[in-house]
Amino acid sequence: MAIVSSAPARAATNPYTPQSACANDFGGSWSSTTDGHRSVLTPTGAKWGDVYLMYNSATGYNCVATIKSAYVGTASYTFASIMVQGVAQWYSEARYLKYYAAVQRPAGGKCVQYDAGIMNPTDSGSASGGRHTWGNCG
Template identity: 40%
Template sequence: MFIRTIVAAALATAGLAALPSAAYAASAAYTPERVCGPGFARVADGHRAIRARSGAVFGHVYLMYSKRSGDNCVAAIKGAFVGRKTVTGAYLEVRGGGRSEDEQRYRYYAETGHIDGSWKCVRFEGWMRDPSGRTYAWGGRKGWGNCGG
């Protein structure tokens, strides 16, 4: 208890909060499993950082799959500018099975919706812009993958 008090006092003196910001806490509540819904799980090789040309990470994009329904879903979850409406998008394409795209000014994430992808190859993308709209960040897989069902 004594050590915790000293650490909290040192952080307060330095002007740092001991607790995460409200925006960070809100974004941490959005996981790809929560965004895509019950039964969806992360796909192997289905995670990419959404990076600007400078290397700055704006968020992460996840390819999700439900064994029960055979559906795929993509969630692009913000890590920068959380809580502020900025252009955020997600894209999913299933070879021979359609595509879904979602792009708007979101506070926390974009999500494609569900597309049947059982035993079909898929590709996915996520993107974001900074509040000024000048800096663009992208992540995903342009080639086909996850073809095994």
């Protein structure tokens, strides 16, 4: 008898935090923001990761980091996106990644939205999360 499981592999722990992901990709020191965290969930509510909005006070940049908790260490399509108020487009890092996706944009004096997604390695299931209202203004 074969047993089929649709649950993602969770054997590996992700070595990256949102601060280290942003620093690894962009340098500098990153801090958490108010209302800057959402779970990345499948349509059935399974958690495959987290998305964070970070801030670098020295540069005035925001960084969005999608940190995987499912399929860690296995390349799967993962993205992190940010939209800055007054700029009518999303900026994203989106590709097959093992641990995280991160994107940064200057947003001094402006509000932002953020978004994230994680696909399973066979591209047959996905999880998403983010904040699709303006916030973190300043």
